[in-house]
């Protein structure tokens with residue numbers, strides 16, 4: 285068992301170079317005040333250069349928040365010295381290990397706020413600690429910048445590039461993921477060729493040459509950027525994005541069929557959007573009869589539903605020849621459907637054929653990309669004060685630090 289020593293309040297405030305001179309608490313124990321002054325046994329240290337400097341230019345007082353003590357919100361009220369440094373010549377606040385110059389809170393409270401922000405929203409942390417949310421955000425952002433502010437280009441071989449929409453105005457962010465580890469490497473504003481080029485441009489050539497494959501949506505600006513900067517890399521179109529694109533076709537067809545339908549038929553088509561998009565395995569028992577009724581009612585919807593399953597099968601083949609044959613068959617079926625948007629989609633697949641067949645060499649798990657996409661949406665939704673894009677980017681990088689694989 286650990287040994288106990290009798291203690292004074294000082295043990296809870298183990299701050300070097302200062303002395304506690306008074307302590308007080310309100311009768312309801314909601315607020316505690318600890319008065320501190322510099323310990324005269326220590327020569328002040330310059331905050332700028334870290335050297336000892338005896339020349340005190342002025343003294344001043346301030347109050348900062350510290351960690352709560354039982355029920356009390358703790359305020360440290362302290363006298364500090366401004367020094368004129370004999371080493372670097374600057375006039376600055378002396379170095380104190382427990383608080384940064386001009387900070388509202390002690391270093392240990394700042395660290396605690398940052399830790400809480402990993403699991404709670406800014407708003408919740410601000411409420412819990414009775415602080416302004418802007419202070420909470422600023423503190424969290426400072427820690428995040430230290431940890432995730434730079435771009436780490438090490439050990440990148442297979443990248444996944446994705447985009448997320450930022451809001452109703454269709455402005456986008458481009459996300460670059462280290463696919464094997466799941467680490468978010470970089471996020472840039474926009475989804476143009478120049479957006480992704482900015483990433484490759486700042487990447488050392490040696491690292492760029494090691495990129496084997498880039499997984500992405502069938503999106504020409506990204507394709508052009510990869511071809512320009514990583515000519516050795518294979519472009520791979522993953523199933524997640526292709527199914528997402530085909531889901532839009534399904535929605536189109538459904539809307540068209542709805543417009544043509546009789547009042548009776550409309551009742552069946554109404555509310556069927558997710559029935560058609562959902563994986564069969566995820567259908568709830570009570571949804572099955574509705575889907576059956578819908579598919580029996582409408583030939584076009586039946587066709588697109590079958591094509592969706594057939595589309596997914598193309599990605600199951602490990603041999604390029606088999607995948608190629610499946611793709612050809614799919615496009616032939618699409619032609620036969622006589623549905624314009626389906627035929628157009630088949631043309632698109634033919635155009636991106638090479639990248640589709642590359643999946644045989646680089647098998648990409650749809651769930652992983654979908655998972656990142658969904659989690660980023662959640663981070664965005666919880667985004668109190670995330671109108672600050674830089675902060676959102678840092679939070680996203682923190683949420684996907686990557687799992688080291690050996």
Ligand SMILES: [Zn+2]
Nearest residue numbers: 330333369372
């Ligand atoms: Zn100095």
